[in-house]
Structures are given as C-alpha cells and as structure tokens.
Amino acid sequence: MKKKLLVATVLSLSLFLAGCAKWVDKGESITAVGSSALQPLVESVAEEFQSNNPGKFINVQGGGSGTGLSQVQAGAVEIGNSDLFAQEKSGIDADKLEDNRVAVVGITPIVNSKVGVKTISLENLRKIFTGEITNWKELGGADTPVVLLNRASGSGTRATFEKWVMDGQETKQAQEQDSSGMVRQIVGDTAGAISYVAFSYVTKDVQTLAIANVKPTEENVMTNKWIIWSYEHMYTQKNPDPLTREFIDYILSDEIQENLVPKLGYIPVSKMKVERDWQGNLIN
Template sequence: MSGIPWDTALAVFGLAVSGAAGVWEFTLVGRKLLGYRVQMDTTAQDAAAAPFAGVLQQMQHNGTPLRDPSFVLLRIENSGRAPIVEDDYLAPDGARAGIRVAFRGRRVVGMVVTELSRSELGSFFTPDDHGPGSPQQVPGLGVSDGLIELPKVKLNRRDHYKVLAVLEREEDFREPAFPDPEVVGGIVGGVRRGRMRKTEYYPFAAKPVRALLIVLVLVLIGESLFMLLRSDPEPAPLDCASGTLTLSGSTALAPVLREAARQYEKVCPDAHIPLSDRTFQGSVPGLSALAAAGKKARLTGSQGLGDRLAFSDGPKSEDGRPQLLPRPVALSLFTLVVNPDAGVKDLSLKQVRDIYAGKITDWNQVKGNDVPIHLVSRNPGSGTRTTLERQVLGGRSLPAATVSDCASLAAAEPGRCEVADTETLLDTVASTPGALGHSEVGAATAQDGVEEVRIDGYPATLEGADEGAYPYWQTEFAYTYGEPPADSMAAGFLRWLADEVGKDVIRSHGDRPCSELAKPLLCRPS
C-alpha cells in the first residue's frame, strides 16, 4: 500500500464493508426467509389456588383436569423480501405439513390459530367439508402428543400468523423448566440453507449483517482517530498577530494582563508575551519605559511601535510625552484594606481624609480597637495611589513616609511606609497590626488576612460607582507609542482585549470592559 495514504485506505475499506453489508441484507437476505418467534412460553401451576383463576381451575383434557398446564404462543412469519408459496416448503412430495413444532417434556392438549396478518390466510386453516358426519380436518394441520404440524401457508412479505398451544407436563419429565420449543421447517432457495430462523431479537438484520455493521463502526472510529492524531494544528484566527510583545505599567491591572497574555498565546501560537516578576512596576514607570523605547527606536513619520504597550491607572500626567496615545480598556475598582486587628469595616469619607491627614492616628478614635494606625501606601507613580489622592482624598497628597522600610514601623506608634507593588502592600497590611492600605479589588479579595473597608457604608461595587456613591474607581488605559501597525502584536492584543474572550478575562477580575459602558471612549461610571 505504498503511496496510498492511511486515511484513504481506511475510507475505501469502510465503503467496501458498507457495500458488503448492503449486498448481504438486500440481495442475499432479500431472498426467501421463513422465521418464527416464541412470543410466550409460560406455566399455570397452582391455578386452582390462585384468586380469580376462573376458567383455569376447570381446564380438562378428555374429562381429566390438567395437573401442570403451560401455554405457548408461536408466531410464524415471512422474514425475507420475497413471497413464500406452497412449493417453497422443504417437505416430501404429497406431504401436507410444512412446519413441525415439538415440545419436549410436554404433550399437546389443545391448539388454536389466534391471529392472521391478512384474513385471506384463514383459508389455510379451514377444515375440508366432506359432507355430513365426515370428520372436520385441515390439510397439513395436526396435533399429536408432543407435536404440532402446520400447513404450507402462502406468505407474502411481512405476512404472519400465530398459534396458541395448551400443553400438559409428561408424567416422567422431572426437570423444573421446559426446553424451548423446537421449530423445524425450511424453504427451497432460502438463506442459511433454507432453515427457519428465530427472529425474537433482531428481525431487521441477520447476525452476519450485524457483524459487518460493527466492523464498519470500528473502521469509522479508527479513521476518525487517525485523522485526529495526524491532523495539523488548527490554523490561528485571522486576527492573530505574530512576534513578541512587551507589557509594562499598572500593578493593579497586572493579574488581568497576565491571564490575558496567557490566553492570547494559547489562541495565537506565533505570539509571545514574556512576563516576569518585574514586568509591572507601576503606571508611571511603565509609561516612562514605553516613551524611552519609542525614542530609542528613532521612528519616522506616523509610524508607531508595534511591540510594546504600557497600562496606566488613569490618564498620563500633563508632562509632555505627546507620542503616548491612550486607549481606555476597563473601569477598575479599588478599595481600602485594613488589618483585622483595627476592628473597623466602615469609614466615612471624612474619616478617611482625616486619617491620611494625620488628624486620626488610633483606631479607637473611629470606634475601633485601641491600635495605632499604620498607613501602608504605594510608591509615587502608582496608579492606585494617584487615584486615592484624586478620587478619595480630594486632591490632597499623601503625607511623607515616616520609615523607609515597613518592617521598621513601631508597633505602639502611628507611622507610614511605602512599597513597590500591590502584592507586597497586601502582604504588609496582613502582617502589620493596625495597618491600612489600598489595592485593586480583585487582588484584595484573593488576599488572606485583610478586610475590605466600606466608604460611607458602600462597598466597592460597579453599581455603587454607577450611582456615584462609591468614589474609589479609575479608568485603566492602554498606551501605545504612536499608532501601532494594524498587523502588529500591540494592535492585535488590544483588539483581543476588546473581544469576547478578553472581556471575559476583564470581568472575571471584578472590572468592567469599557466597550460595555454607555460611553466606551470616556469609560466612566454611568
């Protein structure tokens, strides 16, 4: 089979099996086929003692009550696709009977034809009329002790008739269960050498056909597995870009961007977005790194960087850098977080401002525990810090740090320290009694050992921001250096963030995609 692909060979083999099954079923089996079904074979022991037994209590044969009667309902049918006529039956010349049914261990005490598929079949079971006083006999139909003989009935396709036999146990038969009835008969030119076939379970197909169908199913499964294993990887979506993209900026948005980068690399196998512990160092450092990279690239005309993006909590400061172009990505929520030792879960906006102004220095001044307040803040340039100053503190800057290292905060005195990233801030608040800090909501929710603080009774929710009741929120911007090429990694990743999967990632971290707001370009609460 050299030169013939395996999938083609399997497909040809499957077609061959299908053809063989069709030829067998519709050509060979389509010839004459005489079948039978034993539709009932049951006993009627202890009939006299059974309630409502009725006529069963009075069943007799030659005036003697039946001791252990049983009943057999037999269906004789044309199971093939061609009619069966009298000359088709395998029987000696001149014989009237075409089928014999034997009941080992039982003798026949009564028999009747109970159902005909067509009324015309009744003529085969009508006695010959030889005049008054003559015995009423049906040619070919007879009953002996353990045997029933049935006539050569003409049967068109799907014709059938049923025979009900009443039997009595032979006195010398001691087995608890009776053997199945033995049906003997055949036709000339039929399949399986013309023998009758039992058709209780699969009247639609012969056993060889079922075997061929099983082989066909196995072939199809094998071909599917072969195609799956050998198939080339699915092509990347048309909007996928290739190359390397460098991200920087907001630590608050870092969890969203890390997950989004991993998802984008899965969808776009030729894309690479390297991430490390130092990828996100804050909004201002990220913008500075983007500006420096663009200046170093010495771009000409309207050309922009296509391999870098910086993310910022809020818009850039008004300090130049006109080459940095903003694109709103998400509406983020921030929250104040406190060490549980403080004993507070809700602060008014005035209390928050007085705490950061140094007017309130112990939690007992706001109905909390007698614990000094330790303020843990982000370094200058942090978007969450800038948003805290603008949105919550009314534009007032944070006071100067009292120590350079948060580990140096005195337990019995109020103080303030600064850290570089959100993760370190949350860990510090969790380990410092009386500590108060600020964080992105998704990161705060996932951090053990800290509690979120309501402001004026309102938790950090998008609904609260929409109503104007919750003040600590900010628009997250993605910044490019100039206009990136449409086929670049920067442009592709931004489009992906605004698409369904990207929006799902943003929502999963508690933020709201800008594209879902009433004014996406402003990206502010409704």
C-alpha cells in the first residue's frame, strides 16, 4: 500500500513539474527589475494580472533604475523599471529599447517630524545637501544637527532629485540606502534626518517639506509648479515576447490607469498638463 502511495506521489509530482516546465517553455513567466519608486505599482498590478490569468507569473524586484536599464538591455530580464529616460543613463543604448511610460511620480524631500521647518527655499534645500547648512536652527527650526540620508548612486529617485535640486553641485557624502521604504523608516526614527522619496512612499511617519511655499501635491506636479517629478518607465527589448506585451498593455489599460495608478499615489500620464523630453525641457 505504501509503495503504491509513493509511486502515485512521485507521478503527481512529476506531472506538476512537467506542467511548470511547460509554462516556462511557453514564456509564461517574466521578470521586472529596477526602480523602487515604481515597484509598489508594478507589484500591485502583477498581483491583479496573475489573479486574472492563472498560470502566468510576473516576478517583480527592486534594485534601482540603473539596474533595471542595464538588466533589460543585457536581456537578463524582460522589463527594466526606471525613473529615468534610457538616454540619461551612461552605457545604455536607448535606440535598442522600447519605452513605455506607465505613470508619473512626484518626489519630495522628507524630514523627521520634529525638525520644526515646514517650507524651505530651493537654495537652502541645496545647501543642506551640500553640507553648508548643518543645523535646523539656521532655518528657524529646532536646535538639532542635520542628518543627511541619500539613495544609492544607481537610484533614479536620487538622479531626479539631484537634477532638479542640486543644479550640478555635488551632494555631501552621507549614508546611502537602496530602498525607499528603508529611507522613510530611518528618517522617521532619526532626529534631524532629511532625505527624499516618491510621493507613493510618504506616510504620517515623516513630514514633507514645501519649497518656497509650494506643496508637493499631485496637482502641482501636473502643472509643473512642483518641478521634482519624473516619468515612470517600463523598458523592454524591441518586439517583446507575448507575455511581456500583454502585461505592459494591462498596466496601460484604462482600468489600471484610472483606478489603481492614482490609488497608489501615482499620476496617470494622461492627467499631466505638461510634457518633458529626456533632457527635462518642456515640450508643450
């Protein structure tokens, strides 16, 4: 009896593995890697897509925009998620990739809630990140040393922040983190801390900073009144495989763009009142 049961179990397992192999052979599993700012949206869409399409799997990982672009260019993954245009990243041939803009994300400076400052000039924000301003009392806040926290060098969030805030100046060397979620946690727990995250990562655990009394809101991003924002790209190889195309089309569908995208703190591209090229110039 035990021998028959063992044979039956082995047979069932073999059939299951064979089925999995067939899914893989059919291209029923793809991987999306890159931007942590875009990761929550891609993960949520992947869950819905898999629920509606049994047997199709979307693996979503972070690692930063630079990783996403280099991995998709190398053919190591099917989708490279990026806060940057491929043209902005050294070593990436944008002509060999297909750009799918799936959303817009605002990026905001965040601080520990006890710093005592709610708005700041762009110049003073820059001075904080160059190390010229070292205590919040210099800005009328608490007598607390500034604690800088940066994203890692491959981060698209960091590149976007530096592009619009730093004006070509070097950011002071500081602690770096790969994860936006970890950045938020550290800022919330550390007296005097400041960093920056996508709007979708802002929670009550941290305080956002207005710039020259302009608040980091979706409405201000849509009109470019708030200038620290970027497109969220999902890059693929030219002529992607059917499952990759199906998933990209799904995230661009009206259902996802009108409901899930804004629910998760992103802005549908269709809602933007302005458009930028890869160099940051307004083109309408």
